[in-house]
Amino acid sequence: MFKKLRNRFLILNMSIISVVMITAFAVIYITTYNNVQTKNQDKLELLSSKPNLGPFGLSNNTKKEEIVIGMVPSDSSLSFNVFVNSDGKILKVISHVDMPEETYFKATELALNRKKKNSVISLEDKRWQYKILPVNGTIVIRGRPESNIINSSGNNYQITFLDVTDSNKTLRELFTTLFFVGIIMLCVIFAISLFFASRSIEPIAEAWEKQKQFIADASHELKTPLAIINANSDALLTNQEETIKSQKKWLDYIKTQTDRMGKLVNDLLYLAKTEDTNSKILHAPFDISQVVSDVVLSMEAVIFEKDITLLQEVEANIIIKSDSEKIKQVVTILLDNAIKYTDEKGYIDITLKKTRHQLVFSIKNSGESIPKENLPKLFDRFYRADPARTQENGGYGLGLPIAKAIIDRLHGKIYAHSQKNDGTTFTFTLAL
Template identity: 55%
Template sequence: MFRKLRNKFLILNMSITSSVMMIAFAVIYIISYNNINSEIAKKLSPQAGMQTVIEGRELPDDTESSKSKVHNRRFSPDDPYSFNIQVDGNGKILEIDSPFHMDEESYKKAADIAWRNKRSSSIVTLEGKQWKYVTTQMKKQVIQGNGQSYTIAENKYQIMFLDVTMYKKTLYQLLITLLSVGIIMLFIIFIISLYFANRAIEPIVETWERQKQFVADASHELKTPISIINANYDVLLANREETIESQLKWLDYIKIGTDRMTKLINDLLSLAKMDDLRFEIQKVPFNMSDAVNDVILSMEAVAAEKDIKLIRSIEPDIIVKSDPERIKQVISILFDNAVKYTDKKGQIEISLTKSKRHVTFSIKNSGKGIAKQDLPKIFDRFYRADSSRTHDTGSYGLGLSIAKTIIERLGGEIYAESVENEYTTFTFTLEF
């Protein structure tokens, strides 16, 4: 189940990331492609010589020569890599204007290909290079004596060839680069996505396992009081003729079982309520010093039964803005826990101090202490470091979990310190 969930996270993340990356790369390539084509089109714009003729004057007729004229113009680095060929209406070469030293057969081949496809602009390969060409009809502008002019289309055409080898190579290299980067990025994204997908489901797996353990532990704990109630109920049924007074012992056992079950259910309800993020905690200013003293007074008799010495160090009139009932509940849980695990004639130290931003409550009790390996687990639900004393203390291992949940919901922090066979200290801090 969790593997499927992880794979869904992974596929979703890879799909979104890959789509965004592919769109970005496609946009880069399309923009580069359009820019290069625009530059090529600009350089191939019709540059056929517009011959200007003043009416009454005649220009020499180039068509009279049976041989084509070749003009080798000087090449300039600023000029585009191009050459021009003039042909007549039948595609016969009239003039070649080129800075390159190519044989006439190459020019003739280029002119033949271009003339056959004169209505389209395509690419021809000559001597290992790619040339894009465009064919335009040459025109003559005639200026009359009165200053007016008109244009006459001649039966001659100019074919301009532009070297696009580097442009094509640039586009090809860009495509290869984008594909290479895309493949590498997809691999990196897959590794990162897999890592974060595993990290994302870790809390879910942990919560699921804790939930399963919680249900199993709660069921186990409920079985004991239910068994007590059922067993004593059966005894009562077996002695129906007896009076209630003679059966008080069994009724007391039933009462003990119901009390234990009631306590467990109340603890479970408290945890469920505090875990519900929709449950609003009311924070109001109150005197925390008085709250601590009230809890100590209410539980002082329990400590006196074990002849436990109480040492108080409580700063007076510490005002905090929090939930007073929940704070009292946490202090009661910690005090009750300290009394349970303090041996007779032991000692409990309670302190309440404040700093510039925090108020700190701590309770330290002498006794057996908590083993180092058990300290990280003591706030887990149903966890008891000393399971042999469960029935003596009436503990279900939920008190500290409730205290931790409350303090965290109030924005505070709670932790424990212990040295085996010496002491245990529980401390929580709250902001003003």
């Protein structure tokens, strides 16, 4: 399920990125293509309007040998002009590039066969862009006085050829570069997207696994008291003639297990409510020093009964702005947890102090230490470091998760520290 969800995220991400990248590359290529074509067209217009005719004029008897090699234009564009009559016969060639005669005639033939006034032809590994214009009226050729006026009578045409091989090569190289860069970028983006898609799925998968584990643990916790209740109910039904007083022990067992299940359900509901981010947290100034003292006072009898030495270092009159009832519950949970796991004649050390930026509360109890690898699990639902002892005390492993949920909602931090032969310390901090 999560693999399919990851693949959907990956496909969606790759689709969006691919569309954006292709669009960007297409805009770059089309813009460059239009700029190159516009530049070539402007050159062609300039060459068509001002052909370098040199000292020779047009003649109706032009032969192959009558080809003029003129000066190369200042912009170094390779070009040539061909003048033809209405029958397609070449009258004159004015060229800025020295090529074989057959090349001029072949270029003219290809241009005329295309029957387009402006297009591109391929000839001998070169690309030539041409433009055909009619030559009307009288053309004056500066040079020999006796041949300086020729009447074209509107039946002749000028074909201007411009070498666009380099510009086409540039466009091909740009296309190739964009193509391979696009492929490489897609591969890199795919790898990055796969990594982050997997990372984004991890919290969902973890939450799903925790939910499954929660259901399994809750079912297990409810299974035992339900089995006890069922067994005692069968015992009552077996002895229906007996009085209620004689059956009191079975009823007491049922009542005990019912109370335990009620406590479990209430704790689960409270934990769900505490973790609900939509629930409101009350923030009001209160004396947390007094809250800690009240909690300790309420549990002094239990501490005395277990012959536990209580050490306190509580700074007086610390005022913070938070939810006093929830803070009181956290302190109660931590103190109750410390009492349960402190052996007789052990000690509990409570510390409350204020630093420059935060409030620090810690409670340390003597007794067996907790292995380092188990410390992160202490705040998991239904986790019990010592299942047997916790069951005897009626716990379900929900106290510390509730404490963590409360501190998290109050934007604080809670953690545990344990060392061999030095007991365990629970600490929570709140910003002032």
